[in-house]
Amino acid sequence: MNVTIAIDCMGGDHGPSVTLPAASEFLRADPTVKIVLVGLADIFSKAVLAEFAPFGDRVRIQHASEVIAMDEAPATAMRVKKDSSMRVAIDLVKSGEAQAAISAGNTGALMAISRFVLKTLPGIDRPAIVQVMPAVEGQTYMLDLGANVDCTAEHLLQFGIMGAMLVEALEHQERPEVGLLNIGEEETKGNEIVKEAGELLRKSGLNFIGNVEGNDIYKGSCHVIVCDGFVGNVALKASEGLGMMFVSFLKEELNRNWFTRLCALPAAHMLMRFKRRADHRRYNGAVLLGLRGVVVKSHGSADAFAFGQALIRCTEAARNQLIERIERRMVEYTQTHAPRTEEQNSTQAVRTA
Amino acid sequence: MNVTIAIDCMGGDHGPSVTLPAASEFLRADPTVKIVLVGLADIFSKAVLAEFAPFGDRVRIQHASEVIAMDEAPATAMRVKKDSSMRVAIDLVKSGEAQAAISAGNTGALMAISRFVLKTLPGIDRPAIVQVMPAVEGQTYMLDLGANVDCTAEHLLQFGIMGAMLVEALEHQERPEVGLLNIGEEETKGNEIVKEAGELLRKSGLNFIGNVEGNDIYKGSCHVIVCDGFVGNVALKASEGLGMMFVSFLKEELNRNWFTRLCALPAAHMLMRFKRRADHRRYNGAVLLGLRGVVVKSHGSADAFAFGQALIRCTEAARNQLIERIERRMVEYTQTHAPRTEEQNSTQAVRTA
Known part of the structure; x- marks a missing residue:
C-alpha cells in the first residue's frame, strides 16, 4: 500500500536541521513512500529544494505560517495557532491526503490538536501514548505513557485493546500477550481500579496474561503492558534516568586516566555493539493511539537517525491498517460485551475521580 | 551510642547461610555493636556457636519455633505465627532490648507485624518503605516503595517529613531537599492528590523543591523523592529490570566469541569498577518508616555482602536517633499546622479512596 506521511518539519529541539535530512534519507530508503514537508516558507531554501528535487512527485511542500513552541500551553496552541506546522500536518491526515502525521514538537499540543481535529475512534474515550521498549527477549509496547493521569478500569481495558492492535500491525504478531502493570502478580494486588481493570481484561477476549511488575517491561514477559499515564x-x-546514569558511570570509568583509556581500546568494538x-534512539516514535488517524510523536531531542526510526514506525502503522484494526476490534468488543450502564459509570466516577 | 540489633536469621531466599556469615562479619567490622540472633534452634550448630563465641556478650541467641514463608499471607503470618523468628525479632525492639530489627523475609508480613507490635508514631497514619537509590550525583531516598497503594495528600506529606528525617539521621544532611514525584515540573501537572500534596509540602516548613520527574531519581536532583507506593x-x-537487561546485554557482548573475550580482558578492571x-547490593536495606522502632527490610535475594550493607544502614538509623527525629518533627509540624477537621478528611476520602 502506498502511504503518504505529513511531516511537521518545525517540531523538536532541532527543527528542520534534523527533520529535513531524516526525511530525505527516509525517501531514499523506502521507494514506495510519499511525504508532505510542512514548515515555515523560509526553511525551504534553494539548497533544500535541490536536495528534494530528485524525488519528484514523491515530495510536496506545504507552507505553514506559525510554529508551536515546546513549552507553549497545549490549549492556547490549539486555539490560537490554526496555521501552525503541527496543525497543518494533522489537517492533512484529516483531509485524507496523508495517512499519518509525525512531529517532534510539544507532546501536549500534539495530543490536543490531534484529538480536536481527528477525534477518537468509536468506543475509545481517551487516546493514549504508546512506545516500544527494549527487552532482554524481544520488546514491549507500553501504554499509557503520560496522556491520562487518571484512568478508570474501562480506560485501561481500551488501552489493552489498542496496544494489542498496534502490535498486530507493527510486529505481525497474532493475539499478542497483554499484561496489566501492578505491584504483584496475584489478582488481589493493587488498587481498586487496577483490580477492576484485571477483571475486564480477563473477560475481554484479548490474550491477557494477568498482572505483570515493573521489571517485566525489560524482561519481555508479554507484548503489551497496560498502565495509567502517571505510572x-x-x-x-x-528508565531514561537510569540509562543516563549507567552511561555517565561507564564514561567516567573509561576516561579515568590514560591507562583506562588504553585498556578500553581493544574493547571499543564490543562496547559499541x-x-x-541499548540505544534508545532505535525505540524512538511514540504512537498516539485511539484517534481516527495515525499520529506519531518523536522525542524532542531526537537526531536524524532517531527521527528516521520514528518515520519508519509511523509508515508501518499506516501501511498495516492500524486504525482499521482498532476500529474492527472495538466493534467486536462492544458487540459481545454490553456497554456499562450510566449508573455503573457514575458509581465508578465517585470511587475513582 | 551502643546499639543492639535483632536479626531475623531465617528470612530471605537463603536464610541462615547468608544472615549468619553477614552477622559475624558485621560484629568484626563494628566493635561497638551488639546483636541478638533469632532463629530456629537447629540453625545454631556447634560450628555456628564456635564462630560467634569470640564476640562474648556482644551476641545473644534467641530461639524461635516458627518461620514465616516468603509467600505466606501477611495477615495469617501475623495472627497465627506468634513465635516466628520475624515476630520475636520485632518483639525485642518493642521490649527495648534491641534498638532495631532486620529481616530479609516476607515484606508484607514484616510490615504487618511491625505495625501491629510497634504501632505508628504520633501523627503518622501509615508507615512507608524507603530505600536509597544511586544517582549521578550523590544518592536519592525514595518513598513509598510499595506499602501504600492508595495515598492521600496528607500521607504524601508525612512521607516527606519521614524521608527528610531519615536523610538527616543517615547522611547528616541538614534540611534535606524534598521533591514530589510527578509527570512534569509545573505546579499544574498531575492528578488531584499530587497537586494537593504539593500545596501541603510547600507549606510544611520542609526544604521542598517542588515537582520532580522519574529521571530525577538517578540525577540526584534532591535528597528525598515522595510518591505513592504503587508508583x-x-x-x-x-529500574531493577532495566539494570538486569543492561547486564545481560553487556555479558552477551563480552562472551560473543573468543575474540571479544580477549579484547575485554584489558578492560576487565574498568568494567569491575x-x-x-552501579552494584545494587550496596543500596540494600529498605527502612520501614513511621513506626515506634527501627525496622529494616533486606532484599530477599541478598547475599552476605548485601545483607551486611543493610545491617550497617539499620545500625546507623538507630544510632542517629531516627525515631526521635521523626517524632520531634511531627510534633513541630502539628503545633504549627492545624490538624485537618473530620469533615475535610471525609471529603478527601470520597475523592481519593
Missing part, C-alpha cells in the same frame, strides 16, 4: 510516565522517565543494542 | 514500586522494579559503582 507509565514515571516508569519511562525513571552494546551501545547500539 | 514507587513500579519505578523501583522497572563500573559494576561496583
